[in-house]
Amino acid sequence: KIEAVEARRIWDSRGRPTVEVEVRLTGGHRGRGIAPAGASRGSREAWDLRDGGPALRGMDVQMALAAVRDRIGPALIGIDASDPRAADSVITSLDPSLLKKDLGGNATVATSMAVLHAAAAAARKPLWRLVADQHDRRPAIPLPEIQIFGGGAHAGRRVDIQDFMIMVPGADSFDEVMEVTSEVYFAAGDIMKQRGKLAGVADEGGWWPSFDSNEEALETLTLAIEKASEKPGERVVISLDVAASEFCRNGRYRLALEDRDMDTATLIDLLGRWIDSYPIVSIEDPVSENDPDGMVEFTRRFGGRVQIIGDDYLVTNAALVDQAADIGACNAVLIKVNQAGTVSEAIAANEAADRAGYRSVISARSGETEDVTISHLATGLGTGQLKVGSFTRSERMAKWNECLRIQDELGVNSFVGGAPLTDTWWG
Ligand code: PGA
Numbered sequence: 001k002i003e004a005v006e007a008r009r010i011w012d013s014r015g016r017p018t019v020e021v022e023v024r025l026t027g028g029h030r031g032r033g034i035a036p037a038g039a040s041r042g043s044r045e046a047w048d049l050r051d052g053g054p055a056l057r058g059m060d061v062q063m064a065l066a067a068v069r070d071r072i073g074p075a076l077i078g079i080d081a082s083d084p085r086a087a088d089s090v091i092t093s094l095d096p097s098l099l100k101k102d103l104g105g106n107a108t109v110a111t112s113m114a115v116l117h118a119a120a121a122a123a124r125k126p127l128w129r130l131v132a133d134q135h136d137r138r139p140a141i142p143l144p145e146i147q148i149f150g151g152g153a154h155a156g157r158r159v160d161i162q163d164f165m166i167m168v169p170g171a172d173s174f175d176e177v178m179e180v181t182s183e184v185y186f187a188a189g190d191i192m193k194q195r196g197k198l199a200g201v202a203d204e205g206g207w208w209p210s211f212d213s214n215e216e217a218l219e220t221l222t223l224a225i226e227k228a229s230e231k232p233g234e235r236v237v238i239s240l241d242v243a244a245s246e247f248c249r250n251g252r253y254r255l256a257l258e259d260r261d262m263d264t265a266t267l268i269d270l271l272g273r274w275i276d277s278y279p280i281v282s283i284e285d286p287v288s289e290n291d292p293d294g295m296v297e298f299t300r301r302f303g304g305r306v307q308i309i310g311d312d313y314l315v316t317n318a319a320l321v322d323q324a325a326d327i328g329a330c331n332a333v334l335i336k337v338n339q340a341g342t343v344s345e346a347i348a349a350n351e352a353a354d355r356a357g358y359r360s361v362i363s364a365r366s367g368e369t370e371d372v373t374i375s376h377l378a379t380g381l382g383t384g385q386l387k388v389g390s391f392t393r394s395e396r397m398a399k400w401n402e403c404l405r406i407q408d409e410l411g412v413n414s415f416v417g418g419a420p421l422t423d424t425w426w427g
């Protein structure tokens, strides 16, 4: 049973305040959860409650901490934590609205994850095992999507496309993915340095580029894969998060870097040309969250060739996933626990994806901490894919390193990769 719920303010990877919750059970077991924070948020995701005002650039979280101390905590005392779904339904009943503006999604997600960790501790199981057992899933070490260049809201909008990533579906183990990624990451850095295109490191640890066009990023990434002694499109492939909501205004898309303004059809054609010219197997948010027709059209044209992930568009919401499946938009869902507000609601979105035959990618946010819950969720749910940003900075590496630790318990054969592209992967 839950005996105590404590909240404290800690600091995230961008030096901003965030909410940490600790839950203690009768019997002394404890669990801790920390809220992450997005920078390119969907308009329908759970609310990141901030105090506003002059201090800390308006980003303080005293209101969210108070929601945990005064409302969520008292409601949870005495609740049986052995099934964390019970605690999550109490949290949700306190603020059943979609946006959770009242309590704050940062307050609810930190509490929900803390309860889950406490339940795992009490059950004397690693978190991934508890999740797999309770949801009757076969645990599997996920295939990473790893950022090489940051862009969009994570790099001062220096390029319009937000994430230029690689995936290594041809690898036989998670370690092999890490090795290949390290080679590609540093090869990309070398090329950029030589060409005078390196401007530092972006929010998620990827290189901060100073390219002259979005396509220059794709060319450079392909070259980096070659420099790392890989044949692009074989073991290593490219994945993009376009995050198109960020550069959409009134139904038109503005690529500021290239000083171009276009309608949905032109953007879809442009992305199509990239799919034809580069080894791209996955595209996230190719059009805006408010452009369902564009999403359906993009899926109709390219859904057989690439994974199409809804992030801002689906915001880890089971009902929105059901609707997307009805109209034929996307074929994969990004799962961010803090978009939903509780772990149970995020798992419900994953279940909706499974029902629709859509893939799921568990994802971190651009503002992160040492919290590694998502590595356990991705493994325990067997979702198959995990996206946590790049290959530097400890708030990112903590998640990859946790997968390596889990792999030691679960065995190297538990990795989902090793698949020829034509079998399991688009292409
Ligand atoms: P965010 O971006 O965490 O800044 O919202 C991540 C993403 O768009 O996938």
Ligand code: ZN
Residues within 6 Å of the ligand: 241, 243, 284, 285, 311, 312
């Ligand atoms: Zn995204």
